[in-house]
Amino acid sequence: MxxxxxxxxxxxxxxxxxxxxxxxxxxxxxxxxxxxxxxxxxxxxxxEAAGARHRTFGDVAAVWGTLQRLELIRRVDEAAGAQRAKPTLGFHLALAVLHRATAPGTELEQWWSGCVAQDLIRPRPRKDTITAASHHRALRRLTQERISDVEVAVAEAVRELLGDDGTEALAVDVAQFAAFTAADCTSSAGKDVLAGLGLVITRDGAIPLASRVYRRDSAPTFGALAGELGGRYPDAEVTLVFHAGQAAQLDLGARSGFVGSLPLADHRELRARTDSGYRPVDPERFAGLTALDTRATVDGVRRRVIVTHSATLHAAQHRAFTDELSTAVRDLDGLAAALAAGTHRGDRTQVHAEISRIIRGRRVERVLGITLEGTRPGEIRLSHRVDEAAVARLGDEFFGKQVLATDRDWPVAEVVTAARARTHLESTFRWLTGVAPAGYGQWTPHRIAVHTLVSVLAATVTHLMRREADRAGMNLSVAELLDQLRGIGETVLRHRSTGGRPRARRILSDRTPRQQALFELFGLARFAPR
Known part of the structure; x- marks a missing residue:
């Protein structure tokens, strides 16, 4: 001593x-x-402790550890070339991704000042180098060429980690990516620009590999966008994933390599089938989901189609329809009472317009029978009834159902997984970009490009983590995964100074069994306080 x-x-x-x-x-x-x-x-x-503060630990540590495994800093710095600035561009981009993935709605300086990242990142950067101004100044060095090089470098890292599982990819379109307030060339004011995002993602895990942001008012056709993105990976088998609204843009009779949903209303013979051909898809991953694997004519060609039925979705749609129907019936009762009392003296055209407003939902129109008697204002009477048989048919044919078409011979569970990839990504991007663009002022094309890169890389990291958790038997969304990790907290106990430097002690919070499993899965012990 x-x-x-x-x-x-x-x-x-x-x-x-x-x-x-x-x-x-x-x-x-x-x-x-x-x-x-x-x-x-x-x-x-x-x-005696003089004070304590609590901060999240698990989410920051797991994301930072994943960034280290991807060697993001080294790969970005190699793509950027020689640099004199310290910290490097690679460090600033890694910090931006860490911030976006763990605290997207906060200011960078405020987040950094109280974040556990200061105790994880080594060598620790000087305090004056982590400011909003210095951070944005560093990211301005991301030219379009460098952005493309960074995407390629990170995609190579992902495919190296996945091995053979990274040789198959999906092309998807996230039409609701973000809204930016961009400068208007004709005035000093700004205008909202809606942006979509085309992506090539891994088939296993929906991990982004390549992206292209576009303005919604000048969007390319989905087929052209998918062809452009797929061309970046000629050595990978890219499958086009589309939703029902895009099906009409694609000639599925002549196309190969696709998975997508078809408009349910266009396939009565499929939605009406209630035979015993439905089988559980995967009770662990898709609880309550059954599917009928059959064939049907799609764009003039016999194709494999899979009709899925979700018990959870069925119940939710039934509740929504019941509320919708109750509202329509109540409003029709009110209109009928007004006509009978003479307080509504419109002609038949006006009454029809009022009825159309009340039953404007397609599903309500299917089950309501409405009769008008009389022709002159003040003499018109309305009656209505609910066709219970039509309600039953609606539930049997539409609620909880989806029609998927594909030319792939994958297991049904893998077809469903591919079809849902876009939905998972939309959910991830809503969370990653929902707050940041709103308070960012005027958006130039370069700022949009950098924001998109950071968002895509944050999705890459979190979807890679989600895939690893899924492989370990934990079927979680990105939001659920990070919420579990965020629950692994750290308490910093500050002890009173006795004339020298105050001492601080860091201890981790107790963990649930699932949090402990994630703690071990992502190797968080190496970041834990000693």
């Missing part, structure tokens, strides 16, 4: 000695405190 005199008081350290080059040297030391602190500890007590 050695003592150091600081400010007139002696502070003790437990020193570890060893011979270095034949000479004794102190190779490690641990702070013990003052003589009073040591005496208190020997008596079974502890120095």
């Amino acid at each position: 050695i003592g150091k005199r600081i400010g007139g008081r002696v502070y003790y350290y437990l020193a570890e000695s060893a011979r270095v080059n034949g000479k004794p040297r102190v190779v490690g030391q641990r702070y013990l405190g003052t003589a009073e602190d040591i005496a208190t500890a020997m008596a079974g007590g502890s120095a």
Whole structure:
């Protein structure tokens, strides 16, 4: 044990000695405190804490650990070329991704000042280098060429981690990516620009590999967008994934390599089938989902189609329809009473317009029978009834159902997974981009490109983590995964100063069994306080 005199008081350290080059040297030391602190500890007590603060640990540590495995900083710096600035562009981009993935709705400086990242990132950057101004100044060095090079480099890292599972990809379109307030060339004001995002993602895990942002008012056709993105990976088998609204843009009779949903209303023969051909898809991953694997004519060609039925979706749609029908019936009763009382004296055209407003939902129109009697204002009478048989048919044919078409011979569960990839990505991007664009002022094309890159890389990291959790038997969305990790917290106990430097002690919170499993899965022990 050695003592150091600081400010007139002696502070003790437990020193570890060893011979270095034949000479004794102190190779490690641990702070013990003052003589009073040591005496208190020997008596079974502890120095009184002056304060404490709590911060999240698991989400930041897991995302940072994943960024390290992807070697993001090194790969970005290699793509950027020689740099004089410190920290490097690679560091600033990694920090931006960490911030976006764990606290997308906060200011960077505020987040950094209280974040556990300061204790995880080594070497720790100087405090004056992590400011909003310096951060944005560094990201301005991301030219379009560098952005493309970074995407390619990170995609290579992902495919290396996935091995053979990274050789198959999906092309998807996230039409509701973000809204930006961009400068209007004709005035000093800005206007909202809706942006979509085309993506090539891994088939396993929906991990982004390549992207292209576009303005919604000048959007390319989906087929052209998919062809452009797929061309970046000629060595990968890219499958086009589309939703029902895009099906009409694609000639599925002549196309190969696709998975997508078809408009349910256009396939009565499929939605009406209620035979015993429905089978559970995967009780663990898709609880309550059954499917009928059959064939039907699509754009003039016999194709494999899969009709799915979700018990959860069926129940939700039934509740929504019941509320919709109740509202329509109540409003029709009110209109009928007004006509009978003479307080509504419109002609038949006006009454028809009012009825159309009330039953404007397609599903309500299918089950309501409405009769008008009389022709002159004041004499028109309305009656209505609900066709219960039509209600039953509606539930049997539409509620909880989806028609998927594909030319792939994958298992049904894999077809469903591919078809739902876009939905998962939309959910991820809503969370990643929902707050940031709103408070960012005027958006130039370069700022949009950088924001898109950071968002895509954040999705890449979190979807890679989600895939690993899924492989470990934890079927979680990105939001659920990060929420579980965020629950692994860290408390910093600050002890009173006795004349020298105040001491702080970091301890992790207790963990649930699932949090412990994630703690071990992502190797968070290496980041834990010692």
